[in-house]
Ligand SMILES: [Zn+2]
Ligand SMILES: [Zn+2]
């Protein structure tokens with residue numbers, strides 16, 4: 001379910017903003033309290049709030065007598081007291097994002113913001129930042145859209161990791177595909193998740209070699225022997241600290257001077 005709410009208080013209010021000095025306003029205003037405790041007091045004049053406090057440490061309200069709302073952050077205090085209340089409500093709210101499909105559970109709209117969530121039922125799916133989800137792609141059998149993610153190859157997998165695992169697909173394609181580059185180590189690189197997806201030596205912890213799998217497609221071999229990846233920012237080695245990606249494989253040293 002959607003837990004986040006935007007609180008709205010409208011009415012004839014006194015607004016007192018204190019931060020060393022003290023400003024007082026009176027007017028028929030609308031106050032919005034966002035889920036991150038940002039408080040915005042809007043009047044009819046111009047587009048800017050008449051008073052605000054971003055990401056307050058605390059926002060408390062008292063409904064006995066005149067309705068009051070007090071927001072505090074460090075040395076700042078914002079007090080709103082309603083003399084005559086036109087409305088007070090909590091509205092369920094979600095992040096807004098690009099629509100990318102339809103929720104198979106509730107027919108609500110799926111949108112992409114930091115992750116993907118359903119505006120209807122609030123279901124959330126964590127997706128990598130570089131994943132693309134397009135409405136013209138075929139849906140998964142479960143009804144959810146698929147995402148395209150580049151991790152050595154371009155994978156099309158379900159938005160729901162529980163339905164179709166990106167990790168399993170990358171593992172299937174690249175587990176033990178590459179040799180550990182450590183000179184005195186005969187290990188293979190295994191695909192595993194430690195925070196992000198990494199290619200790490202099978203002899204860990206004796207050998208601590210491990211590289212985050214880049215967001216890109218394998219397109220060749222680096223001068224160091226590891227694969228190179230074509231990424232949004234250019235060709236790079238699996239080892240982000242290696243600068244030999246443009247040399248080509250070990251056999252050819254022609255471009256070594258570039
Ligand atoms: Zn839904
Ligand atoms: Zn699925």
Ligand SMILES: [Zn+2]
Nearest residue numbers: 180185201207
């Ligand atoms: Zn190793």
Ligand SMILES: [Zn+2]
Nearest residue numbers: 222224237242
């Ligand atoms: Zn390299």
